[in-house]
Amino acid sequence: MTDAAVPPAAPPVPAAALPRPKARINWIRLAPWLYTLGLFVIWEAAVRLFELPPTLLPAPTRVFQAIVQYWSPIWKNSLQTLYTTTLGFALAIVAGLGIGLFVGWSKTIYAGLYPLMIGFNAIPKVALVPILVIWFGIGTVPAVLTAFLISFFPIVVNVATGLATIEPETEDVLRALGAKKLDIMLKVGIPRSMPYFFGSLKVAITLAFVGSVVSETVASNYGLGNMMSSAQSQFNVPLVFAGLMMLAVEGIAMYALMAWIERRMTGWAHRSTMGN
Amino acid sequence: MSPLVSIDNVDMRYGGPDGTLAVAGLNMKIAKGDFCAVVGPSGCGKSTLMKLVTGLHIPQSGVVIVAGRQVTEPVSIVGMAFQNPTMLPWRTTLENILLPLEIVERHRKRLRRHKREYVEKAEHLLETVGLKGFGSKFPWQLSGGMQQRANLCRALIHEPDLLMLDEPFGALDAFTREELWCVIRDLHAEQGVTIVLVTHDLRESVFLADRIFVMSARPGRIISEHTVPFARPRELSLLYDGAFNDMVQTLHGEIASARAAA
Numbered sequence A: 001m002t003d004a005a006v007p008p009a010a011p012p013v014p015a016a017a018l019p020r021p022k023a024r025i026n027w028i029r030l031a032p033w034l035y036t037l038g039l040f041v042i043w044e045a046a047v048r049l050f051e052l053p054p055t056l057l058p059a060p061t062r063v064f065q066a067i068v069q070y071w072s073p074i075w076k077n078s079l080q081t082l083y084t085t086t087l088g089f090a091l092a093i094v095a096g097l098g099i100g101l102f103v104g105w106s107k108t109i110y111a112g113l114y115p116l117m118i119g120f121n122a123i124p125k126v127a128l129v130p131i132l133v134i135w136f137g138i139g140t141v142p143a144v145l146t147a148f149l150i151s152f153f154p155i156v157v158n159v160a161t162g163l164a165t166i167e168p169e170t171e172d173v174l175r176a177l178g179a180k181k182l183d184i185m186l187k188v189g190i191p192r193s194m195p196y197f198f199g200s201l202k203v204a205i206t207l208a209f210v211g212s213v214v215s216e217t218v219a220s221n222y223g224l225g226n227m228m229s230s231a232q233s234q235f236n237v238p239l240v241f242a243g244l245m246m247l248a249v250e251g252i253a254m255y256a257l258m259a260w261i262e263r264r265m266t267g268w269a270h271r272s273t274m275g276n
Numbered sequence B: 001m002s003p004l005v006s007i008d009n010v011d012m013r014y015g016g017p018d019g020t021l022a023v024a025g026l027n028m029k030i031a032k033g034d035f036c037a038v039v040g041p042s043g044c045g046k047s048t049l050m051k052l053v054t055g056l057h058i059p060q061s062g063v064v065i066v067a068g069r070q071v072t073e074p075v076s077i078v079g080m081a082f083q084n085p086t087m088l089p090w091r092t093t094l095e096n097i098l099l100p101l102e103i104v105e106r107h108r109k110r111l112r113r114h115k116r117e118y119v120e121k122a123e124h125l126l127e128t129v130g131l132k133g134f135g136s137k138f139p140w141q142l143s144g145g146m147q148q149r150a151n152l153c154r155a156l157i158h159e160p161d162l163l164m165l166d167e168p169f170g171a172l173d174a175f176t177r178e179e180l181w182c183v184i185r186d187l188h189a190e191q192g193v194t195i196v197l198v199t200h201d202l203r204e205s206v207f208l209a210d211r212i213f214v215m216s217a218r219p220g221r222i223i224s225e226h227t228v229p230f231a232r233p234r235e236l237s238l239l240y241d242g243a244f245n246d247m248v249q250t251l252h253g254e255i256a257s258a259r260a261a262a
């Protein structure tokens, strides 16, 4: 109960006499922040205790100092990485939805293409970067494409699975009414695969960051990946960690955004049994 | 008058020439307005029979005729309900009930312009099955028995001539099941729809049906046919009647020996 809930007609009572509304601290909401803070504290303490040189492991304070010191390049490169990642991710959404719908359309296509896709997904995408460089040169394009290639697979699998696992009874009821394949897909398959789709976005965005940063590290003059690898060659370890920190922030922000979208779009799936 | 459904010497085999022979030499006639029950041991081909009549499966040999026409594709004059209510969780109960109208050829063209009329019909059906005012709820907000009631409304919304029920009350508790027996009984009395009820609950079949077909173990065929003598309207007290229990016992004996023969 907050003070606002007290009816204004209540007789004035000396503040000290009021039964103190118990300050309820929401520990669950606070926990992520506290744990993060705890990690930094332990990290700082360990560095000081063991007197680790900043070239080995810089303390968090030293990393934040680097962030302030190099803010301009860090900001520019962070934006570049965010740009390549989201672009690759957007492509992955379009292609993933398209291919997912195609693969899930029929049990035959699903059976035929699934092993192929597993095989493709087993290829480490880092191995593709040199090929992309041959085709497109270094820079933004290979980073976008690597982010795309690495993140579209979970989207495809989830959309296709959502379509391919329609309950046979539902299909029977509709087919008995004269429903065509397209009807069943539009009325049941696609709405039903949406929770799978939005769920896969959380996984996909994280992977997209892996893809873009790997590509920037080996084949670009921009982006956090490139910034970190050049900082590393100059033994500027605090700057490397500053880059890592920015990546973590971007990753968490995008993940949270995807989780929020998922909740907004498919609330029903969390209430009904189908969601799990 | 020719029967609404006529099954003539039908064989149905799943999965190619060496597959499971589900039903063999199946013969059955169902008159318009009849309430028929099909009982038999588990796996004897009862669900297969339903799918043959609705045109979801086409038999390898024999003929299925529904409403004077040989079944070669799904027949939309049929409404179906299964044990699993399969309500779509992203649609409200009312929207779920209207779903068949978005599919059936003769309704889907009119649906948009005559929406009100259809919604009223759905709400009337909801009232009939005792779900008045629940149309705006989502299926996951309803209990199992309520979902099954809504499922019946969905099966009836397009005014089918034939209602096919495949063990619709199998997953419900005894009291809810008896309540729904009365719902079905009243629907049949009011709407004059022909009903085929597949069930393994013999009391259910005797309480509801006019005629009961007993199937043999797989490959299924009809081994006997009974006419239920009890007058309508039937009350639940019939369940404790001596003659009622005798009939249940006779059926039980037949199925037990059909199982033993397998």
Ligand SMILES: Nc1ncnc2c1ncn2[C@@H]1O[C@H](COP(=O)(O)OP(=O)(O)O)[C@@H](O)[C@H]1O
Pocket: B014, B015, B020, B021, B022, B041, B042, B043, B044, B045, B046, B047, B048, B049, B218
């Ligand atoms: N789609 C299918 N493919 C292969 N065999 C099936 C299929 N559906 C049913 N069967 C087999 O056909 C037989 C009859 O099944 P079903 O009609 O579902 O029996 P019931 O409903 O009486 O329990 C069973 O032995 C079952 O294993």
Ligand SMILES: [Mg+2]
Pocket: B046, B047, B166
């Ligand atoms: Mg069955």
